[in-house]
Amino acid sequence: MPEQLDLGPHLDGNALAGPLREIFAVDVTAATSRCAACGQAGALAGLHVYASAPGMVARCPSCEEVVLRMVRTPDAAWLDLRGAVALRIPM
Amino acid sequence: MARAAVPGRLSWRVGRLAEARQETPTARTLVLDVPGWPGHLPGQHVDVRLTAEDGYSAQRSYSLAAPAEGGRVELTVQSVPEGEVSAYLTGVYSTGDPVELRGPVGGWFVWRPAGTQPVLLVAGGSGIVPLMAMIRSRRAAGSRVPFRLIYSVRTPGDVYYADELRRRARDDAGLDVTFVYTRAVPEGWPHPPRRIGVTVVNTNGWPPALTPDCYVCGPTGFVETVADILVALGHDPRRVRTERFGPTGG
Amino acid sequence: MGIVTPGFRGRPRPSGPELPPGQYLTEDFPVLSAGPTPRVPMDRWEFVITTETSREHRWSWTDLMALPSDTPTVDIHCVTKWSKLGTTWQGVSLDTLMSDVDTAADYALVHSYGGYTTNLPLSDLLDGRAWVAYRFDGDDLHPEHGGPARLLVPHLYFWKSAKWVRGIQLRFDDEPGFWESAGYHDYGDPWREQRYQGD
Numbered sequence: 001m002p003e004q005l006d007l008g009p010h011l012d013g014n015a016l017a018g019p020l021r022e023i024f025a026v027d028v029t030a031a032t033s034r035c036a037a038c039g040q041a042g043a044l045a046g047l048h049v050y051a052s053a054p055g056m057v058a059r060c061p062s063c064e065e066v067v068l069r070m071v072r073t074p075d076a077a078w079l080d081l082r083g084a085v086a087l088r089i090p091m
Numbered sequence: 092m093a094r095a096a097v098p099g100r101l102s103w104r105v106g107r108l109a110e111a112r113q114e115t116p117t118a119r120t121l122v123l124d125v126p127g128w129p130g131h132l133p134g135q136h137v138d139v140r141l142t143a144e145d146g147y148s149a150q151r152s153y154s155l156a157a158p159a160e161g162g163r164v165e166l167t168v169q170s171v172p173e174g175e176v177s178a179y180l181t182g183v184y185s186t187g188d189p190v191e192l193r194g195p196v197g198g199w200f201v202w203r204p205a206g207t208q209p210v211l212l213v214a215g216g217s218g219i220v221p222l223m224a225m226i227r228s229r230r231a232a233g234s235r236v237p238f239r240l241i242y243s244v245r246t247p248g249d250v251y252y253a254d255e256l257r258r259r260a261r262d263d264a265g266l267d268v269t270f271v272y273t274r275a276v277p278e279g280w281p282h283p284p285r286r287i288g289v290t291v292v293n294t295n296g297w298p299p300a301l302t303p304d305c306y307v308c309g310p311t312g313f314v315e316t317v318a319d320i321l322v323a324l325g326h327d328p329r330r331v332r333t334e335r336f337g338p339t340g341g
Numbered sequence: 342m343g344i345v346t347p348g349f350r351g352r353p354r355p356s357g358p359e360l361p362p363g364q365y366l367t368e369d370f371p372v373l374s375a376g377p378t379p380r381v382p383m384d385r386w387e388f389v390i391t392t393e394t395s396r397e398h399r400w401s402w403t404d405l406m407a408l409p410s411d412t413p414t415v416d417i418h419c420v421t422k423w424s425k426l427g428t429t430w431q432g433v434s435l436d437t438l439m440s441d442v443d444t445a446a447d448y449a450l451v452h453s454y455g456g457y458t459t460n461l462p463l464s465d466l467l468d469g470r471a472w473v474a475y476r477f478d479g480d481d482l483h484p485e486h487g488g489p490a491r492l493l494v495p496h497l498y499f500w501k502s503a504k505w506v507r508g509i510q511l512r513f514d515d516e517p518g519f520w521e522s523a524g525y526h527d528y529g530d531p532w533r534e535q536r537y538q539g540d
Binding site: 050052053054055057059064065066069070071073074076078080 | 375376377420421500523538
C-alpha cells in the first residue's frame with residue numbers, strides 16, 4: 001500500500017490481560033504468537049493495542065496487521081484470532 | 092443473570108478503601124482491602140470498575156504499586172484532565188467505599204523475585220508505579236539482584252514516593268536511583284532540565300553484555316523513545332519489556 | 342450491573358428527546374481508532390466503486406473536487422454511546438457518484454485505506470443519505486477524523502461512516518465488515534439500538 005502510517009497512540013498487549021482473563025483460565029498475554037501476515041513472533045504483550053474503539057484491536061508491532069480482535073457485548077465475548085498462526089501458551 | 096464463577100477465570104471482586112496517601116498534588120495512593128485476594132507479582136495490574144446509580148459504568152486499568160499484604164493492595168492513581176475515573180478516585184473516593192476490581196492481570200510485564208539478571212527500570216511520570224512495586228518486592232523478598240532505576244519527571248514536585256525512594260536508594264543495597272527532570276530541577280542540580288536520551292540511559296543503565304532485564308513504563312512517546320534507545324545500544328529487544336500508559340487513561 | 346460506587350456519577354451525560362436510546366450528548370469530537378492513521382498522498386488518492394460484475398468506476402482527488410458537493414448538517418451517533426448534534430460537512434453525495442454505475446447489487450462493502458471495512462445495504466447509501474465527505478466544520482477533514490475523505494452515513498451508527506474511504510464494492514450478499522464480523526450489528530440503526538449482532 002502506498003500510504004504512510006501514523007502509528008498514533010496505542011497501548012501494549014498487556015492491556016489485553018484483564019479482558020482475556022475473563023475468558024481464559026491462564027494469562028495469555030505471556031503467550032507467543034506468530035503474525036499470520038508477516039511471520040513475526042513475539043509475546044501477545046508486545047502487540048500494539050488500539051483500545052479507543054468499539055472493541056480492542058491488537059496489531060503486529062512489525063507490520064501493523066491485525067493479530068487479535070476482541071469485542072465484549074453485554075452477554076458475550078467475541079474473539080478473533082485469525083491474524084495469529086498459533087499461540088504457544090506457557091503451562 | 093447471575094453466573095457462577097468459573098474456576099481459573101477472573102471475575103470482579105469488591106475492594107474497600109482502607110487508607111489513602113497523597114503522593115503529589117495530583118496523585119493519590121489507595122490502599123484497598125480485597126477479601127480473598129490471591130496475591131500478585133510486581134508489574135501486574137488490576138482493572139477497576141466504577142458504577143453510577145443509573146447503571147453507567149467506567150473501567151480503567153491501574154498498576155499495583157506494592158506487594159500484597161494479605162488482602163491489602165495498593166494502587167497509585169494520577170488525576171488526569173477530564174478523567175471521570177481518576178477524578179473520582181483521587182478526589183471523591185472515601186474510606187470504606189466499595190469499588191470493583193478484576194485482577195491481578197498481566198504475566199509479561201512482571202519481575203519475578205527469583206530472577207537473577209540485573210534489572211533496569213525506566214519510568215516516565217506515573218510509569219513509576221509498577222516499577223516501584225518491583226523495587227518494594229525486591230526488598231521484601233531479600234533479593235540481591237542489582238537494580239537501577241531511571242525516573243524521568245517534569246519537576247521535583249512530581250516525584251511519587253519521594254521520601255521512600257531517597258531512603259531506599261540509601262539503604263537498599265544494590266539499588267541505584269537516577270532522576271531526570273524535564274521542566275525544572277532541584278536547587279544545586281548539576282544539569283539544566285533535559286529529556287531522557289542515549290547518554291542518560293547509557294551512563295545510568297547496564298551494559299548490554301550483562302543481559303539485564305529492562306522494564307520501561309510511561310506515556311506512549313516516552314516508552315517508544317526509551318525502547319528505541321535500549322535496542323540501539325545493543326539490548327536484546329526480547330529483554331526490553333514495555334508498558335504504555337495510553338490515552339484511554341482517565 | 343455491578344455494585345454502585347457511592348458518589349460516582351461519571352462524565353456528564355446529558356440526554357434529550359432528540360437522542361437515540363442509550364446515547365448521551367457530547368460537544369467535543371472523540372477520536373476512535375482501531376489502528377494507525379493512514380496518510381495518503383493526494384496525488385495517489387483514489388476512490389473506486391466496483392460493481393458485482395467487477396466493473397470499476399474511479400475518481401482521483403481532482404475528479405472528486407470537480408463534482409458538485411453538498412453541505413449537510415447532521416447528527417452523528419457513535420456505538421460507544423456518544424452523540425454529536427448539528428455537525429456540518431461538505432462532500433459529494435453517493436447519488437452523484439452512483440449516477441453512472443449500472444448495478445443490480447443489494448449490498449455494499451466499504452473499504453478504507455488502512456484495511457478497515459464496513460457493510461450496509463446499498464439503498465442506505467442512496468437518496469441523499471450518504472456522502473464522501475472531505476470537509477468538517479468548515480475545515481479540511483483532519484486525518485484523525487478520516488481525512489482526506491470519509492464516508493458519511495449519519496442515519497446509521499458512526500462506525501458505518503468509514504474513515505479514510507477508498508472504495509465501495511457492490512455485492513449480492515451482505516459480507517460482514519471489520520466490526521460486523523466481531524459482534525457488531527450488520528445494519529446498526531441507532532434509533533432501534535442495533536449495537537450488536539442479535540439486537
